Amino acid sequence: MTFTASPWPNVPYSQPDWPDTWLRFETEYSDAHQPSRLVSHPGVPYVATQTLSSRPTEADLGQVGLDYLTKLHDFLTARGHEPVYLKYAVDSLSRKIVNAFKWLPLWPKFGIPIGSSAVPRLASWNLSRAADHDVPASVILVAAEVYGSDNQISPRAGIRVPMTVEAHGNTYSVRIRSATVEFPAGEDAFLTDLAARAGPSSGPGMLLAVSAALERLYSGDDITSEIANKAGVTQGSVTINDIQFHPQNLMNWQTSPWEFSIQATAHNANPTRVPSPLGYAVCGVFRFDSIGEPTPAGVIKQSDPVLVSVERTPLVTHAAPQGKAFVFARTPPGWAAPAGEAYDWSGRRPTRDDGVLDRFRSLFELAPSAHVDLESDGFRVCVCPGYAPEDAGQPPLTTKTVHLPNGHDLQPRRDTFSAVSAYFNCFRLFRLMKRFGLPPHLFNVRAQPEMLVFYRYGISPGPGKSGRTVNAQVKLDCKTQGKPVIHMNLALAELTKWDRPDPPDWAQPLGIATSGRWIGHEFGHYLLAARLGQLEFDFAHSAGDAIAAIMSDPGSALAEPPGNGVAASFRGITYPFVFATRRHDRIAEMGWAWYGSLNRSVIEDPAAGPCHTKGYLTEQILSTTLFRLYRALGGDTVQADGRADIPRRRRAARMALFLLFRATAGFAQPPSRAEMLELGLEEAGWLTLPPLPLGPSAAPDPWQGGTTHKVVRWAFEAQGMFPPDPQRMHNGPGDPTPEDIYVSDRRPWTEDTLAGPVQYGPGAYVPVSLDWRADARWLSDPANLRVGNRGTAQAQSVGLRVWVGSDPLSPPDPITWNAAAIDLLLGNLAPGGSIDLLSLPQVQTLVNGTVAAPGTLGLILFEVTCPNDRANTDPLAQLPPKAEDSGAGLPETRQALTDLVANDNNLGLVVVRP
Ligand SMILES: [Zn+2]
Structure with missing residues (x-):
């Protein structure tokens, strides 16, 4: 092998008597007939390095991947597991048996523009965000069965090994923390x-x-x-x-x-x-x-x-169940009342007159001139001659062109406004993808490069062929040679009220294109169709409700803390302007749990495959899970006056959506189980290289990789993933990792729900405001400092490091850190047990003796780490936030420090005020 790999796993993990709780090795639910496996070990990376005169080749990476799978197989076998699928993979890729398995070529190649070569339907994905696709890069190394001379690839059976590839001078390093294996469901043998x-x-x-x-x-x-x-x-x-x-x-x-x-x-x-x-x-x-x-x-x-x-x-998927109608108004950013105005709750409904609806709009520049072709990179709004009279006589598939009236806006009930809204709402989502390093020409591999958006259209099957229905859908049109075309068809937002322009004199409706949330839902189908070639997940309808909820929450008046005239529970309504039942605040105790009563049929049945779709209820379990992730990442943050901190909520929303979009881009075989999506979101965090600029200007710090995987896991755990026994119904939160040590903070231990208080206990990631007020709940209490283990197994060899820093109250001066003041071994920690840190004289002296110099805040940062549950700052985890004893590597801004501490319960921060 060209690369040189360090021993893996290394000491102490390789010792026969060392507990393997650091390794997540999952067997599938035994009655599910879904042979799939996932392995992850975020704190114990496999590492291979080599000095090369040029970029590593695919063969190099393939050798590294095979070496990793071989070591993983040998380790699991030595520990009494029977990783049969891994054995096939290793034997196949090393050509020990005649077989059809191959590593797929890297796409795009490192450091080379794509050019005009054909876009592969499946490849080893290079997810580098650099313009020339160069290192540092996240690579999803993919192996699949390739049949026959025409290189037919089976997309549903295979292996993926996500890795980071970095360069320091001519020395390249590869790190691997997970792998997944998917095989056809049920009787569909490969x-x-x-x-x-x-x-x-x-x-x-x-x-x-x-x-x-x-x-x-x-x-x-x-x-x-x-x-x-x-x-x-x-x-x-x-x-x-x-x-x-x-x-x-x-x-x-x-x-x-x-x-x-x-x-x-x-x-x-x-x-x-x-x-x-x-x-x-x-x-x-x-x-x-x-x-x-x-x-x-x-x-x-x-x-x-x-x-x-x-x-x-x-090939059709509907946002609404047949025969039912949802009704909407416009996208939420327009709904937040300007400061000082009472919230106009009654004006929200789409049945209101144009004049009322108009108050919820704001000016947006579509193009430099009044004459606008409604097309952008990745999609095109088309004319709809059968439905919009002004398009009559135009050839089908012509790009819709609008002439924006000078100086005054279009009325809401105009077909032209529907077209403009379809463009605007799609444009925002595609722009977000581009900012995440996922432009359409890199992301969309399973369909034609351009999605066609029909801003007024009929919906079929069902009663909506006339276009007079409240609905929307995404379809695959397989008419052309080669890859299919993705269509987004948009009907109406409201049926009762039509408006008659003068002239001409036909009545026009409010289009569903005007709802940004609804477009967000449909975009969830676009993501799957473009990347995986199917419209729905095998285990859920899509993540579209989550996209709608998360992207629309920052700035929504419904998300303001209580007291603004709207009930707090309205924040959990996914499409809030109708009396619909779709919510993203479903309660695990009431059956909305990954292993609960409302998801049982999904996990017990074989994966659906493209000919059978299902998993409609599961979408609300998923949207609740991902909305909780967004809230924990900062979506509940408030300003000093108690009002929503919109820039920081928007930042959290972008991070949550980044993780979702990147997880989707990182799939190879369609994920058979929700666990694969959960791991994909974890991976998206630790694979993020370099740090991600998230804006907006009020919170400019980039988001560092390697800081989000624990909070991702907790968001799913709180919704019932990781149950005590997958064979049994479980309506409630799942288990933490076996060893899950924490530094205490001021977060609540319970969450009040309609089903009563849900117990999370200390050390969880219950969403709180991530602000810097004196009583902020994500901060630790200097009078009550404990280190505990919320896991189910004894934590081995827990160590403590403590740094003291100084935060100048006037940025842009950076936070400065001293060398670690404390570095000691605390010993083992029983499950459920905890240690009072203030009973340690060194800690007591340090806490009592730290004062803030004039014009600064004093900071005391606690890190607990152990081999089976490493802090993200632990250098042995080799994650981007690693911190040296000298203090080198610790964050220099409040935002970066917040990102780091709030999303890792192994860290605790005490702020000492002047
Ligand atoms: Zn849908």
Whole structure:
């Protein structure tokens, strides 16, 4: 291997009697028929380094990935686990067995512009935010099965190994903290698995025979023409996404029948009238009566393939259940009343007159001139001749052009205003993606580069074909050759009231395009369709409700602390301007838990796959979880006067959305379980290199990587992930990590809910205002300083470091830190146990003796760390916030210090005021 790897795991983890609570190794819910595995060890990185004259190659990274998986496999085996899928992976990638597994090429390459080469549907993703894709970079190394000579890749079976690649001069270092393995659900076996089960003497022959069978299936037009004829789709449009293997008798695989199921997308060949579905997901099952066996001469005798069955499902997803209507007004930023004005609660409804609705609008510059083509990088708003009279006669798919009247605004009930709103609301989301280093040409790999947005459209199936419905949808149009086109179809916000311009004289409605929250929901489907080629998660409808809730919360009058005339519970309504039941403050105790009564059917069933969608209730469990994450990251922050601190809430919202968007970009195989998304969000944090500029100007500090994974885990834990026993119903919070040590702070130990108080205990991340007032609850209390263990296992070898710093009250002078004043070993800490730090004379002396110099705040920073639960500042964790005993590496600004301490319960901060 080109790179040199440090021993992994190193001492003490390699000692046979050392508890392996530092390692998360998950087995799936045993009745779920979803063979998937995830492994993570954020505090114990695998590290490989090498001095090279040029950038590491894909082969270099592949060798590192294989070395890591080999060490991981050996360690798990030594500890009595049976990591069978890891064994296949290691044997496959090291070519110990004949197989179809390969590391996929890196895309984009390091330091090279993409050029005009084709965008791969699946690759080892280089997520570098640099313009030339150079290091430092997060790389998601991906292995998948590649079949046949046309490089058909199975997207649903494979391995991903996320890593950071950094350079110091010519020395490159790779760090790995997690890996995931996904395999087809249920009976949908994948080939390497079958070959391994057939045994070492028979398996290689099976791989050859199946490869030959696939060549026959793919040769000529047989496969697509048969599917097209039977499914009623256009032959040229059939795009094969996946193939699965079903030998009828594995022991006699040579002579007994084999079935291959093909999953594809295709264009509807017989659209009756617009709007009928444009695209279908198609599952076709082919059968070989015998697959044969290679003879010594290399000849394989096989029967002809027969198409047994075809099933098709429209590629459509709805925001609203059929037959029900949600009603909205406009996007929330417009709803916050200007300071000093009473909140106009009654004016919010979309049934109000234009004059009332108009008060909730603010001026936004769309373009430098009054003549605007409604298109931007990644999407285009199209004319809607069947629905908007002013577009009549225009060719379909023409870009919508608007002429903005000079000096006065468009009335809300105008088709043109719907078009402008569709553009504005999409533009904001695409702009956010670009700021996150995920522009459409890097993010959208499964569809045509441009999403088409229809600002007034009919919705089908269902009663909304006329376009007179309150709804919206995202569709895949598979008409074109190659990748499908993503369509966003937008109907109406409100049905009863239409307005009649003069002239012309047709009545016009309020479009649903005017609701930024609704567009946020649809954008959740765009993310999945663009990156994974499917409209919904296998385990949930999408993260669209979470996007809508989080992006709209900062600045919303509903999120102001109580006393502004709106009930506090209104903050949890995802679409607040209707009497709808969608909420993002669902209570785990009432069944809205990952392993609770309302999610049971989802975790017990096989993964859905593209032909069956489900997981609608789960979306509210997900939106509640992610909204809690946003709140813990700073979404509850208030100013000195008690009002919402909008810039800091916006910063927290951007961070939460960054983690979600980056997690989506970092998937390879579609995640079969919510745990895969949870880990993806953790990874997005520790893979963030360099720090992320989040703005706005009031809080300019960039967000440092390696600071968010613990609070991500807690947000899911509080919603019932990590249950004590996955086999049993669990309506309540899950378990913490086995060893979870903390420094006490002033946060509440319970949260009041409609189901009564929920107990989190000390050391949790209960959302509080992350401000610097004297009584701020994320800060530690100098009169009550404890170190505890909220985990379920004894914490081994807990160490304490304490630094004293000085914060000048007049920025931009940086915070300065002295060398650690205390560095000692506290010993072991029992689960549930705690130590009074003030009983230690050194700590007592330090706390009593620290005073703030005039014009400064005194700071005392406590770090507790142990091998199985490292503080993010612990140099041995090798995370970006690592702090030396000298104080080097500690934050120099309040915002950075807040990000660090509030999101890591191993850290505690005491502020000493003059
Ligand atoms: Zn939806």
